[in-house]
Amino acid sequence: MDAKRAAEQEETLVSALERIGTKAFHPTADAQSRTDGQKEFGAIISRTGTLALMSALNTMIKPGRVPDWLRVRFMDILMLLPQRPDGVRATLEFVFSVHPSSTASVSEAATPQKQGANITMEALKMASTLLSVPPTSVKPEIWFPGIAPQLLTLLDGNDGPDLAKVAAYVIGFGVLGTPGWRAFAEPMLACINPSLSSQEAPAEPMVFSAGLDEVIDLRKRTILVRADALHIALKRLSSLLNSHPNPGLTKRLLSPLLLPLWALSSWPSPTAHVKERYCGPALALIEIYLRLAGSAEKFLEITDNLLFSGFFDSREPRWSYEHAGSPGIQIKRLHGDELAPPLDLDVMDLKIPTLIELITRTASDSDLSTLFLKLFETSLGSRQDTKTIQVTDDIGDGDPVMKLIRARMLQEMMEQLPDRLISNSKQLLKLIDKVLSEFGTEYANDDAVPVALSLLNLVITVPSFQRKDVPESTLRSIEDSLSRISLAREVDTSQTARNLSQLLKYRDELEDPADRPIAPTDQQIEDRKTYNLALSYITQADSPPPVRSEGLNLLGTLIKSGSAILDIPATLVLLSSLLSDDDEYISLRVIKVFVQLSERHPRSTTREVLDQYVDASEKQNTDTRLRFGEALLQLMQRLGETFAGEISASVGEALLALAGRRAHRPKTEEQQARAERVAARRLEAKAKLAGRSHALFPPHNEDDDDDVDMDLEEQTPEERTRNALLARIVSGWESKRGSEDMRIRASALSLFASGLETNIRSFSPSLIDAALALSLDVLMLEAGVLEAGILRRAAVSLVLTFVNALGKARERGSHFDFGSDLGSRKEAGLSFGGGFTTKEEDVVRILGYVEQTDEDGLVRQHAQDALESLESLRLVQLVPQKQDQDATPPVVRIAGLDMTRPSLPVLDADEGRRARPRIEEVE
Numbered sequence: 001m002d003a004k005r006a007a008e009q010e011e012t013l014v015s016a017l018e019r020i021g022t023k024a025f026h027p028t029a030d031a032q033s034r035t036d037g038q039k040e041f042g043a044i045i046s047r048t049g050t051l052a053l054m055s056a057l058n059t060m061i062k063p064g065r066v067p068d069w070l071r072v073r074f075m076d077i078l079m080l081l082p083q084r085p086d087g088v089r090a091t092l093e094f095v096f097s098v099h100p101s102s103t104a105s106v107s108e109a110a111t112p113q114k115q116g117a118n119i120t121m122e123a124l125k126m127a128s129t130l131l132s133v134p135p136t137s138v139k140p141e142i143w144f145p146g147i148a149p150q151l152l153t154l155l156d157g158n159d160g161p162d163l164a165k166v167a168a169y170v171i172g173f174g175v176l177g178t179p180g181w182r183a184f185a186e187p188m189l190a191c192i193n194p195s196l197s198s199q200e201a202p203a204e205p206m207v208f209s210a211g212l213d214e215v216i217d218l219r220k221r222t223i224l225v226r227a228d229a230l231h232i233a234l235k236r237l238s239s240l241l242n243s244h245p246n247p248g249l250t251k252r253l254l255s256p257l258l259l260p261l262w263a264l265s266s267w268p269s270p271t272a273h274v275k276e277r278y279c280g281p282a283l284a285l286i287e288i289y290l291r292l293a294g295s296a297e298k299f300l301e302i303t304d305n306l307l308f309s310g311f312f313d314s315r316e317p318r319w320s321y322e323h324a325g326s327p328g329i330q331i332k333r334l335h336g337d338e339l340a341p342p343l344d345l346d347v348m349d350l351k352i353p354t355l356i357e358l359i360t361r362t363a364s365d366s367d368l369s370t371l372f373l374k375l376f377e378t379s380l381g382s383r384q385d386t387k388t389i390q391v392t393d394d395i396g397d398g399d400p401v402m403k404l405i406r407a408r409m410l411q412e413m414m415e416q417l418p419d420r421l422i423s424n425s426k427q428l429l430k431l432i433d434k435v436l437s438e439f440g441t442e443y444a445n446d447d448a449v450p451v452a453l454s455l456l457n458l459v460i461t462v463p464s465f466q467r468k469d470v471p472e473s474t475l476r477s478i479e480d481s482l483s484r485i486s487l488a489r490e491v492d493t494s495q496t497a498r499n500l501s502q503l504l505k506y507r508d509e510l511e512d513p514a515d516r517p518i519a520p521t522d523q524q525i526e527d528r529k530t531y532n533l534a535l536s537y538i539t540q541a542d543s544p545p546p547v548r549s550e551g552l553n554l555l556g557t558l559i560k561s562g563s564a565i566l567d568i569p570a571t572l573v574l575l576s577s578l579l580s581d582d583d584e585y586i587s588l589r590v591i592k593v594f595v596q597l598s599e600r601h602p603r604s605t606t607r608e609v610l611d612q613y614v615d616a617s618e619k620q621n622t623d624t625r626l627r628f629g630e631a632l633l634q635l636m637q638r639l640g641e642t643f644a645g646e647i648s649a650s651v652g653e654a655l656l657a658l659a660g661r662r663a664h665r666p667k668t669e670e671q672q673a674r675a676e677r678v679a680a681r682r683l684e685a686k687a688k689l690a691g692r693s694h695a696l697f698p699p700h701n702e703d704d705d706d707d708v709d710m711d712l713e714e715q716t717p718e719e720r721t722r723n724a725l726l727a728r729i730v731s732g733w734e735s736k737r738g739s740e741d742m743r744i745r746a747s748a749l750s751l752f753a754s755g756l757e758t759n760i761r762s763f764s765p766s767l768i769d770a771a772l773a774l775s776l777d778v779l780m781l782e783a784g785v786l787e788a789g790i791l792r793r794a795a796v797s798l799v800l801t802f803v804n805a806l807g808k809a810r811e812r813g814s815h816f817d818f819g820s821d822l823g824s825r826k827e828a829g830l831s832f833g834g835g836f837t838t839k840e841e842d843v844v845r846i847l848g849y850v851e852q853t854d855e856d857g858l859v860r861q862h863a864q865d866a867l868e869s870l871e872s873l874r875l876v877q878l879v880p881q882k883q884d885q886d887a888t889p890p891v892v893r894i895a896g897l898d899m900t901r902p903s904l905p906v907l908d909a910d911e912g913r914r915a916r917p918r919i920e921e922v923e
Contacts, residue, residue, distance in 0.1 A: 132174030140179035168243030191233035245545035436481035
């Protein structure tokens with residue numbers, strides 16, 4: 001089927017829709033005719049494919065194409081197409097294929113685009129808006145459940161990772177409002193935690209008799225969530241949070257799943273099947289959540305629910321996880337007579353090391369120290385008099401299992417994490433003092449004293465410890481307690497107390513005061529913790545995208561506050577390394593941090609971004625350099641009027657050097673030559689091998705080329721021509737013989753034009769003159785080069801931007817001269833003379849030639865716009881420009897009619913009174 005036939009079929013569908021639609025909805029038609037027409041109209045809508053129908057209706061709703069009464073009907077149908085079973089994917093494919101930002105890549109240029117058009121951020125935002133904003137005629141409670149199954153299916157990734165990312169973007173950034181939450185988030189969350197379902201629980205299953213000797217208990221068959229559904233929910237949740245990371249959304253989704261995720265991630269003795277489908281995804285999710293929202297309270301909640309396997313209390317529904325054999329883990333309903341399983345010491349021994357390992361990876365030193373203090377206080381802390389009301393142990397004496405778990409956790413933390421327990425040293429010393437002061441009393445806890453002595457040893461042996469930092473009353477109390485304990489009968493305890501007493505007494509004399517580090521302020525301590533946390537989130541190789549995004553957010557907060565803890569050169573190097581990430585969301589966040597940093601350090605930030613964009617060492621690929629170009633653009637726009645002087649000069653010179661034809665990249669040339677030699681040797685070896693095997697094998701087997709020729713046979717001649725042309729253009733963008741990549745050259749010219757548009761004074765007249773000369777050379781010397789179309793577009797856009805910037809400067813009353821000697825300042829004008837080599841006549845002549853002869857329609861259009869702007873500016877210059885505030889723009893000055901505002905009344909010298917304005921009538 002060729003393109004002409006496809007176009008005819010589309011035209012036939014458009015004509016049929018218009019004809020039948022007119023018959024069905026014409027206001028003046030009789031009732032019977034309209035009824036027959038509506039039946040026919042419904043039939044053609046039903047049997048037409050969604051994508052074809054969407055394309056045809058999009059043509060029909062253009063203004064003036066059909067009468068308004070018919071256009072409204074077509075728009076109603078078009079807006080409801082996403083509700084079809086394949087409507088969501090058809091909407092995405094249609095938007096991606098028609099959006100102007102969708103351009104072909106190298107691979108798509110050489111092969112037919114059977115997998116759809118490119119997915120750009122602009123097209124993705126448009127598609128997300130179309131799907132996430134219900135039509136006014138449809139309630140959100142109806143719209144979102146209609147598209148939810150389709151988006152969730154795409155989120156599974158069976159249709160490719162790109163569409164999975166698209167679905168994650170649409171769900172995460174578009175539809176998760178209240179109605180969207182119930183349609184999208186709740187089904188996933190309820191499969192992991194059935195208590196989150198807003199639907200009414202089914203009635204309690206009944207037990208009935210099937211005969212005299214047979215009783216069937218239907219309760220055993222009550223499965224709330226099957227194993228496959230639980231696996232799919234974990235997979236979809238992981239895909240949603242990792243495809244387009246959003247720390248806020250991540251915390252919102254995972255907060256109610258803390259205990260269920262812990263139960264699944266710490267499943268005792270899992271099989272390989274269970275570990276792959278449930279334990280691994282759940283562990284990754286709970287690590288993401290604890291890194292983003294972890295606190296001592298969260299870790300304590302997991303500790304107190306270490307053996308959690310479901311909800312066995314009175315809430316509804318009551319449920320628990322169970323291993324269902326080969327399918328995996330499922331969720332079953334509990335009944336009134338089912339209780340929580342008894343304590344299993346073997347399971348506890350397996351789960352405690354898992355929790356310690358999880359805390360080690362995700363908890364900060366501050367949170368870990370706070371958690372330890374809570375465990376120490378409730379497990380081995382002081383015991384209160386039973387006659388008092390206040391008790392220290394918040395878990396009470398009625399839950400020995402929880403007390404045992406806390407004691408075991410405390411022991412494991414002291415053995416494995418001793419160096420990280422003293423972050424909150426002041427609070428720890430108070431607790432140590434409390435425990436030691438009760439030694440020898442009826443409230444003493446004999447098990448707590450050795451632990452307290454060990455902790456005291458950790459605190460006072462830290463190099464930064466000084467007696468003056470501890471309240472005198474606390475020190476005196478601890479010393480008195482150590483003196484009493486040193487007289488005790490227990491040899492080990494008394495000897496340890498005696499040694500610590502001597503160490504505490506002479507602690508400050510053991511070191512030279514000059515060698516002691518200066519104690520940081522509380523703000524510096526907090527900034528250091530935030531900085532270390534941000535670096536750990538960003539630099540860890542296994543950090544998922546939401547965690548890395550949160551690390552960039554933390555870094556941005558330090559930059560905004562102007563924290564002195566930041567090492568600016570190291571931060572710039574870190575951001576530059578992150579900008580090579582293929583994740584577009586992370587790249588956009590990095591660019592935002594670059595802009596934030598430029599507000600306080602414009603020179604160093606601009607220099608780092610510019611160096612990476614120029615890439616003199618030839619380490620970056622083209623895509624990474626273009627990302628640095630985007631960062632440079634946003635830096636120039638953010639600096640605005642301050643983008644001037646040395647900063648703008650270095651940027652302008654570098655951009656013009658990149659855009660020129662003489663840029664040479666020797667390392668790239670050497671790599672290209674090496675690749676050509678390797679390809680030639682492979683081709684030669686393949687030819688020799690084919691020659692030797694000619695006698696043994698047939699010279700050609702057509703089946704071998706089936707995979708290659710299949711796509712070509714399905715293409716129309718027009719498609720083959722188009723794809724060949726695109727392949728030639730895209731391949732021509734890459735550097736040849738070590739020259740600069742065509743895309744980088746075009747990007748450099750565009751960035752220079754953006755600098756002019758931001759502030760025309762950013763660049764010196766000599767740089768502007770060089771940029772104009774370079775642009776004109778590109779338009780003339782590279783006019784016949786097909787792949788240089790993007791470069792010519794950038795060149796003519798620079799000329800147009802410059803002319804428009806001159807006009808805007810004149811409207812603002814700015815005195816920027818492009819027509820006098822270098823460095824002089826006059827009233828704004830456009831006489832290309834003086835110290836400039838570029839003449840106005842040359843610009844007009846070249847633009848006129850380009851307008852008539854260039855192969856690119858957009859280049860011709862820009863050239864025409866530039867010529868018109870030049871002519872308008874020349875006409876405006878003929879009108880004298882007033883310098884006072886009453887100056888009227890030339891556009892409102894009409895021949896024979898003075899429309900300027902009257903000046904302020906002045907005193908009449910002769911009459912001593914204010915002169916009145918005169919009103920004249922002009923024919």
